[in-house]
Amino acid sequence: MRWLRTFGEVVRSGLTIEETRLEPLLALRTAAGVALVVGPALWLVSPAFAASAALGAFSAGTATFQRTWRPRKVIALGAGAGLALSTFVGYLAAGRLATFLPLLAVWAFAAGMAWALGSTAGIVAATTVGSMLVTVTLPTSVGLALEHAGVIALGGMVQAVLILLFPIRRWGAHRDALADALAAVADYARRLQDDPAAPFDPEPLMTARDAAAVTPSQARTRPPVLHGPRGLAERIVPVVAALADPDVGAPAEGPGRDRVRELLNAAADVLDAAAHAIRRGTSAGVPPRSADVLRLDGQGEVLEGHARQAAEELVKLLAETLEVAGGVGAHEKAPASSGPASAQFLVRPTLFRLLPVVVRAVRRELRRDSPVFRHAVRLAAVAPLGYLIASPLPVGHGYWAPIASVMVMRPDFHRTYARAVGRLAGTLAGVALATGMVRALGPDAQVFGALAVVSAALSYTLLRTGYAYSQCFTAAYVVFLLGMGGHAWEQTVPERVVLTLIGGALAMLAYVVFPAWETPRLTSRLADWLAANGRYAAAVLRGYAEPTREHRADMRGALLASREARAAWQEAYDQARQEPVRPRGLTSREAEEAQEALKGFDRATMLMESHLPGADSRPAPEVERFAEALEANTAQAAEDMREHRNPDWGRVAEALDTWEGAAGDRSPVLRRGAELQKKALDNLATAVSRTPLERDVGSAREEQRVRAALASESDGSTPARGGG
Numbered sequence: 001m002r003w004l005r006t007f008g009e010v011v012r013s014g015l016t017i018e019e020t021r022l023e024p025l026l027a028l029r030t031a032a033g034v035a036l037v038v039g040p041a042l043w044l045v046s047p048a049f050a051a052s053a054a055l056g057a058f059s060a061g062t063a064t065f066q067r068t069w070r071p072r073k074v075i076a077l078g079a080g081a082g083l084a085l086s087t088f089v090g091y092l093a094a095g096r097l098a099t100f101l102p103l104l105a106v107w108a109f110a111a112g113m114a115w116a117l118g119s120t121a122g123i124v125a126a127t128t129v130g131s132m133l134v135t136v137t138l139p140t141s142v143g144l145a146l147e148h149a150g151v152i153a154l155g156g157m158v159q160a161v162l163i164l165l166f167p168i169r170r171w172g173a174h175r176d177a178l179a180d181a182l183a184a185v186a187d188y189a190r191r192l193q194d195d196p197a198a199p200f201d202p203e204p205l206m207t208a209r210d211a212a213a214v215t216p217s218q219a220r221t222r223p224p225v226l227h228g229p230r231g232l233a234e235r236i237v238p239v240v241a242a243l244a245d246p247d248v249g250a251p252a253e254g255p256g257r258d259r260v261r262e263l264l265n266a267a268a269d270v271l272d273a274a275a276h277a278i279r280r281g282t283s284a285g286v287p288p289r290s291a292d293v294l295r296l297d298g299q300g301e302v303l304e305g306h307a308r309q310a311a312e313e314l315v316k317l318l319a320e321t322l323e324v325a326g327g328v329g330a331h332e333k334a335p336a337s338s339g340p341a342s343a344q345f346l347v348r349p350t351l352f353r354l355l356p357v358v359v360r361a362v363r364r365e366l367r368r369d370s371p372v373f374r375h376a377v378r379l380a381a382v383a384p385l386g387y388l389i390a391s392p393l394p395v396g397h398g399y400w401a402p403i404a405s406v407m408v409m410r411p412d413f414h415r416t417y418a419r420a421v422g423r424l425a426g427t428l429a430g431v432a433l434a435t436g437m438v439r440a441l442g443p444d445a446q447v448f449g450a451l452a453v454v455s456a457a458l459s460y461t462l463l464r465t466g467y468a469y470s471q472c473f474t475a476a477y478v479v480f481l482l483g484m485g486g487h488a489w490e491q492t493v494p495e496r497v498v499l500t501l502i503g504g505a506l507a508m509l510a511y512v513v514f515p516a517w518e519t520p521r522l523t524s525r526l527a528d529w530l531a532a533n534g535r536y537a538a539a540v541l542r543g544y545a546e547p548t549r550e551h552r553a554d555m556r557g558a559l560l561a562s563r564e565a566r567a568a569w570q571e572a573y574d575q576a577r578q579e580p581v582r583p584r585g586l587t588s589r590e591a592e593e594a595q596e597a598l599k600g601f602d603r604a605t606m607l608m609e610s611h612l613p614g615a616d617s618r619p620a621p622e623v624e625r626f627a628e629a630l631e632a633n634t635a636q637a638a639e640d641m642r643e644h645r646n647p648d649w650g651r652v653a654e655a656l657d658t659w660e661g662a663a664g665d666r667s668p669v670l671r672r673g674a675e676l677q678k679k680a681l682d683n684l685a686t687a688v689s690r691t692p693l694e695r696d697v698g699s700a701r702e703e704q705r706v707r708a709a710l711a712s713e714s715d716g717s718t719p720a721r722g723g724g
Contacts, residue, residue, distance in 0.1 A: 006580035010414065014421030020464045025168050030061035031457030033159040038449050041151070042484070047445040051481040052148055055134065056083050056155025058456055058477070059127045064159060065463050066120040069174065069211050071218075073160040074351065079124050080156015083131045088149040090132035092142070101384045107132060108383040108406065112376025115411055116365040117358060122411075129383060129406045133399040174226055177211035179279035180204045182321075185233050185240075186271035189264045192244035196252075199599045200237055200606075202563045203570075205230070209560075213346035225278055227345075228324040236271070236317050238610035240264060241603065243310040247676070248607055248669040250307040259302050263311055266293035270318045274325040284325045294318065306611065306669055313610075371516040375411035378510040382409065386506050395495040397482075404503025409510070412518070414578040416511050420504035422468035427500045429468075430475025431493045438483050448484035452477050519576040523585035523688075525569040526594055527638035530684070532558070532565035533598060534634025537605045537677060541627035543612050544670055546619045555609070562602070569595070585644065586688065593687035597680050604676035611669045622659055626674060629655035634681075646689040649681050 037057040041050035063079035064072040086107065093099040111129050115122035131152070169175075184204035191198040208230045214222055243249045243260055250256040269290040277284035294315050296308075303311050349357055365372040386402030408419045434455075441447055455477035462470045479493065518525075539555040573591060576583075586594070629651040637647035656678055659671070 003580045006578065007417070009578060010417040011421050013414065014418035015425060015468055016466060017469065018464065018466050022461055022465070023168075024461055026065070027457050027460035027463075029162050029166055029168060030064065030159065030460050031453055033057050033061055033155070033162050034456045035453045036158050036162075037151075037155045038453060042445060042449050047449075047484045049151075050449065051484055053151045053155065054452065054481055055131060056080050056152030057158060058155070059083055059131070060156035060159045061456070061460065062463070063120070063124045063127070064163070065460060066123055067173065068118075068120040069213065069348070071163075073163040075120070075124070076156050076159035076163060078156075078351075079127065080153045080159070082124060082128045083156070084149040084153035086128035086132040087134075087152055088145055091145040091148075101387070104129070104132060104387065105380045105384050109376045109380035111406075112379040113362050113365065113372060115372045115375060116361040126379075126406050126409075129379070130403040133383070133387065133403050133406075171223055171226065174211045174222075175279050175281070177204075177208045178226060178230055179275040181208035181230060181233050182271045182275035182278070185236055186268040186275065188237065189240045189268040189271065192240060193261045193264050196244040196246055196249075197600075197603070199603065200241070203567060205234060205237075206563055206567060208233070209346070213348040215348050215350050217350075218348070219345045222345075223281075225281075225325060229274060229278065229321055232317055232321045232324065233271075236267070236314065236321075238606045239310055239314045239317065240267060242607050242610035242669070243307060243314060245607055247672050248306055248611070249310055250303060255302045256307060260307065260311075262293045263314065266290040267314060267318055270294070270322060274321050277325045284322055286322065310610065369521075371411040371518075374514060374516040375409065378514055379406060379409060381514075382406070382506050382510045386503055389506075390499055390502065395499065397495055398499065400496060400499035401503040401506070404500045405507040405510075408504055408507040411516060412575050413511055413515065414575060417508055419467050420508050422466065423471050424500055424504050426468040426471025427475040427497060430472040430477075431479055431496055433472070434476035434479035434483075435493050438479065443483070445484045448480045452480035452484065455480060517576075517579055517581050518572040519579050519581050520584045522572060522576055522583075522591055523644070524642055525565075525572045526586070526591070526598075526688075527641040529562075529565040529569045529598055530641070531635050531638040532562040533601055533605070534631050534638075536562040537601070537608075537634075538627040538631035540605050540609050540612070541623050541630065541670075541674075544608070544617075544620055545622075545624035545627060547613050547617050552612075566598075566602070590687050594684055597683035597687055600683065601677055601680035604673045604680060607676070608670055608673035623670065626652075626655040626659060630677070637681075641688060647681075647685050649678065649685065652678055652681065 034054060034057045038050050038054045041053040060076045060079040060083070063075050066075070068075055089103065089107075090100070093103040108129050111122070111125035114125035181204040184201070188198065188200045212226070212230055244264060246252040246257075250260040266289075270286050273284040273286050276282070296303075296311055296315060301308070364370075367373060382405045383402045386405050387399065390398030390401040404423060408416060408423055410416045410419065434451075437451065438448075455473045459470045459473035459477060462473065475496065478496070536555070536558040539551065539558040543551045543555050573595065576591075577588065583591075633649055633651045637649070640647050656674060659674070
């Protein structure tokens with residue numbers, strides 16, 4: 001993807017309206033926190049002091065809208081404390097550039113490394129850098145600096161108190177995560193009706209698992225409905241896949257296939273009903289027709305064998321899901337739940353025990369090729385540079401330029417550039433709107449204070465619809481605050497636009513100078529996914545070879561590691577498709593084919609998992625030999641791919657050829673799954689293997705294909721098909 005085309009995609013992404021559910025009550029409560037700080041400060045002290053006091057309340061309120069599973073009041077308090085600390089420390093060093101610029105660089109680097117803990121930590125840390133930059137405009141005594149920092153911390157405390165006194169959708173984010181997971185499984189069941197080989201994206205289940213991790217204090221207050229359905233959804237996925245698969249489930253055509261489609265559609269209805277009940281906190285009502293479809297005790301049941309077993313397991317799991325969700329209608333008497341509510345909850349460290357976790361996470365990212373480390377280096381360079389560039393300019397509020405850079409920059413290319421475009425567009429619209437209102441209303445501190453609160457409420461409301469649209473009202477909020485403080489709009493408006501443009505340009509230039517491209521790392525990400533998938537498949541096979549509780553625990557751990565590797569690959573793949581650099585190692589077509597091959601391998605393993613034998617089954621040593629060969633071959637192939645060598649599946653082929661017939665007779669699903677795994681590995685080798693000549697010309701072919709695609713887009717013709 002060339003730079004011109006990439007920039008067009010960036011502009012569209014930066015200005016796109018994201019379809020999301022608005023949360024006006026949350027926005028109103030957070031804006032009330034801003035008003036409770038601005039109003040008394042404006043009435044009791046001065047407009048300038050009120051403008052400074054609004055910093056903590058507004059930034060702490062913004063932090064509570066980030067997606068996090070910790071209580072929002074904790075986020076508000078943490079953001080307020082961080083803003084207050086950066087404000088005070090920044091003042092202490094603000095007297096001389098020789099002290100302030102090194103402090104700013106170190107603080108910006110630390111804020112960049114905060115992304116190792118997640119996006120919420122990174123965004124909140126970036127706001128503390130902005131607070132430090134604003135501090136340099138406050139020539140006060142140390143005592144007044146402490147007072148100013150205290151007022152900023154008070155803003156975070158006010159937001160936390162409002163969250164405590166007026167809770168809105170308590171556990172709402174956790175409910176949404178669990179409901180989204182159930183809805184994703186429902187969508188998967190519907191897609192299987194028409195495409196038995198449809199892939200399943202485990203991301204909603206991964207998000208639900210992340211949301212299920214709670215501290216001991218949270219575990220005591222968590223609603224019972226959030227305890228069990230996630231585990232049931234995990235178990236339903238392989239069951240519906242096995243039911244729909246023509247190799248191990250119902251036949252591809254005939255009455256059995258029609259019956260499977262009915263069951264899958266009814267299962268989707270039940271899962272959607274459970275998702276709605278969990279999201280809204282209501283009872284789950286299943287349509288009577290779907291409840292009738294899920295009855296398997298009729299005399300005319302056409303399913304038999306493994307398909308009948310999968311159908312019975314599906315009905316049992318759906319009944320448990322409805323029971324946990326508080327629903328009725330699928331059965332007159334739902335079976336007793338297996339006790340998900342009493343299971344050991346996933347532990348999230350408390351704030352006091354978070355320090356070792358932080359240290360380990362940051363230490364993992366302290367390497368030159370880490371996107372987080374490179375983002376931290378860019379922040380550490382751009383923040384002081386922006387301040388140095390803007391300081392000599394004949395404008396006030398020079399800190400706007402580095403603040404724009406810091407708030408725009410993200411660890412990846414696409415979001416950095418899209419946010420730069422969105423910030424500039426939002427700033428232009430916001431200052432134009434605010435300027436018109438300022439000119440119409442005239443100088444009135446009380447009116448400007450009220451308009452600032454209204455702008456904050458609108459900014460919070462639109463925070464998740466797109467950066468440009470929330471930034472529009474954020475820019476208006478700043479103009480009204482400055483107007484409340486006595487600054488003339490003729491001065492502040494042009495300054496804000498020019499300095500925002502400078503800051504955005506610096507952020508974009510920094511990524512070009514010191515990038516963190518994902519395109520060169522695609523081969524390594526794919527190798528990690530292959531190795532993780534090999535360990536997961538071997539763990540499932542060992543569950544057949546020797547059915548024990550320990551092997552099931554190993555299988556669960558390997559499954560989670562495989563999902564993490566797949567998510568890392570998917571994130572890298574999506575980012576690479578948006579980067580304006582030539583493919584290295586893997587062309588886009590090879591990456592897509594390799595991805596489909598590994599998805600097929602994962603699906604074959606999932607089918608085998610759905611028919612794991614019980615603890616009373618006899619051991620199968622021949623399956624253990626195949627598991628060892630599969631794990632060893634995939635691990636070696638991963639190393640070969642990193643070294644740009646072609647993978648080889650010799651041990652897997654040999655183990656499959658010598659598989660004794662008794663194992664296949666005992667479990668046709670197992671033998672068929674092993675054959676599907678070998679086929680998927682062959683497809684992977686076809687996708688990534690190259691001759692020496694192909695290695696030399698692969699990049700050139702990819703460039704020719706991209707050029708042909710661009711030419712066809714410009715004249716409206718059909719894209720030419722290139723080799724490679």
